Amino acid sequence: MDPIVLALMLFTLSVLIGFEVITKVPPILHTPLVVASHAMAAIMVVSAIEIAGNAGDTLAAQILGGIALLLGVINVVGGYVIADRMLANFKSGKAKTGAKGKS
């Protein structure tokens, strides 16, 4: 199979899986969803790693790769950590957190 056909197939199938999985995320979690899926998009760092670490003797490309790597890592780490911070706040009422009874 032509690699481009394979790539287009993967693209289409992933879009469909994305629609399927994400439409079921309740609106209450849409902000963490945005942040978490955003962090996933930052998987671009792997390309930044390749280009920063492996651009041969093309100095300009290495520098650009370094910049991209820095921004990409901030993106990944910042995204996951803030999503975790937010999700840690979501507690069920049954856990009786915060809502203390009046004596």
Add this chain to the structure above:
Amino acid sequence: MNFDTVRAAIQSLTPIFYLITVVMFIFGLKLLQSPRTARRGNLLSAVGMLIAIVATLLGQGILNYATVLSIMAVGSVVGVFMAYKVKMTDVPQFVAILNGFGGAVSAVVGIAEFLVFFHTGQTPGGVPKTQFLTAVAADAFIGTLTFWGSLVAFGKLQGIMSEKSFLLPAKNVFNSLFLLTALVMGTLLVVTSGTVDTTMSWIFLGSVILAATLLGLTLAMAVGGADMPIIIALFISYAGLSASALGFTNANYGLIMAGSLVGASGLILTRSMAKAINRNFWAILLGNITPPSTTSVSKDDIYAGRIKATTPDEYVGILDAAQTVVIVPGYGMAVAQAQGACRDLFNELIADGKEVYFAVHPVAGRMPGHMNVLLAEVNIPYDRLKELDESNEILESADVAIVLGANDVVNPMARDAKDTPIYGMPILNVDRAGSILVIKRSLSPGFSGIPNPLFVLDKTLMMFMDAKPALQELVKAWKDR
């Protein structure tokens, strides 16, 4: 077994590692379907990311580990620092700036690959030249557009720039022109490759980038006020698509799959936001995010002499008689930093046996779902946070509805006033509740600029105060009653 054998093994298995990553992403997203499991889902997807990064570091023949690892260390520290410092109210800005970074990463890596291509004549991963150049052009275009658009969104949310919608004269003509330029130049880049010198190719790619810059700026500048949640969701989608485009440049199937997952998530959120404020999804995709022009209904016609004001001390009696109370928070509550005071009132009412719910409109706050995060932060249990449909069911039989810094999303004119910009927008039917309390500093209109007939209903009382002191005094009066 020496390091080189290990490296070769990892390199040949890299696509498998990426597949594992993507599967973990998908399960991570699945766990995000419930607040109970969501945190685990996020962790799972983070571990998936780590696998992809480690596999790349080990398998891709990195020449200068010291540099790469130190850049990554700095980036991690900055990322953690930023994530812990940001306030929950500022999360939309934070997401906007991260999204801008995402766009930049994808565009910059694309350009760097282009540089290497001219230097060595080799495409990354040996992809066909046509595919490589097409993907580079698409990647540079979407990445740049995302970068500038997100920066403008950041500026607006952070208050560095005016939040008002700024419209270029003949905006659609200019936007079409930018888009056309990018298309033509991108096509030229692909079809002339090999037949023209490097400079010409750079001019083509440069023109694509310039056109994307201008388009990103005009698209984001045109969006203002109530539409900000839409633009955030839309640019998330673009960032995902640009990651996918990057995957096409270097045949990285992991990127293609993860990028399209995110592209889909952004599109779904954009669509749900668009529905929530009654705008056409396709018009938004094409950049026509501006609300339609406003109506002639003047606020004097509606409000004159019919507003009834109340005070916290007076209102406690009504609250005491109520069984079900629905609180409708709007962004005004977050501006007033009244979440804590709101929680205190919630706890008091719950402790005295009242049923209390929060009715959260999809566009409450500055990004999709923002209000839920703000309420969760002050320990409101998530089973008390109700979305639109469920809220409206509860409102049918609610004794008291407290409107806290919300306006357009509770305006009954959305149901029948055809000449208003909010006509057709799904609203919270607060007017169905037995009694309504509106806490609001003045009678100033919401983003739509139109008056709200809810305020003059017989069963509505207005409390003209800042949200925070109003709630604090309500709590005090409740305890003293």
